[in-house]
Amino acid sequence: MPELWIRMENDDSNESFCLQCGNPILAMVATCPHCGGNDLEFARETLRVRRIDIGHDNLTVHQARVVLDKEMATSVKNPDDFLVIVHGHGSSGTGGKIKVMVHDYARSMMASKLLKDFIKGEDLTRTSAASRRVSSNYPPIKLLNEWNRRNSGLSIFIF
Ligand SMILES: [Zn+2]
Structure with missing residues (x-):
């Protein structure tokens, strides 16, 4: 279903996540609470x-x-x-x-x-x-x- 796919893509773009392990980042942190990595992608929309x-x-x-x-x-x-x-x-x-x-x-x-x-x-x-x-x-x-x-x-x- 193309619609579903589009919605999911939008959801992803509004999410902050760790580029190392892929887990979502829910708070303003300097390192990933899941893997300790510091390669984090923050979504402007979540600020x-x-x-x-x-x-x-x-x-x-x-x-x-x-x-x-x-x-x-x-x-x-x-x-x-x-x-x-x-x-x-x-x-x-x-x-x-x-x-x-x-x-x-x-x-x-x-x-x-x-x-x-x-x-x-x-x-x-x-x-x-x-x-x-x-x-x-x-x-x-x-x-x-x-x-x-x-x-x-x-x-x-x-x-
Ligand atoms: Zn991580």
């Missing part, structure tokens, strides 16, 4: 990514923090893989302060084990230590459009 913008509505640092708290609670309850936070940039002014708040927030969430890691947009380059760390620990991050595109106006939280 749970949310994007929020707290930098363009003239929010105060406090208001931005409230929005972030709400998003964080949602992500913890119904786990996302990645939360991309657009916070604006600048070394001064509200944009810069919101950015500093987001980075401090990420560090405190990591300390509380609510966040596995985070990367600043300015570190989204091929060679940064942060970029190498997160791509080796959480390979699917390389599927994000933001990957390798240095942009100090955003940060990515990794759950």
Whole structure:
């Protein structure tokens, strides 16, 4: 039955799997839980990514923090893989302060084990230590459009 064949092929294309043993990969891992291999194929469709913008509505640092708290609670309850936070940039002014708040927030969430890691947009380059760390620990991050595109106006939280 051609229809069945097509449906099965579509299902396969939406699945992350191990190229070494062929088993499905159901979580964001660096190595295959079945064979220990690290040749994994991640399907973009299976990634749970949310994007929020707290930098363009003239929010105060406090208001931005409230929005972030709400998003964080949602992500913890119904786990996302990645939360991309657009916070604006600048070394001064509200944009810069919101950015500093987001980075401090990420560090405190990591300390509380609510966040596995985070990367600043300015570190989204091929060679940064942060970029190498997160791509080796959480390979699917390389599927994000933001990957390798240095942009100090955003940060990515990794759950
Ligand atoms: Zn495997």
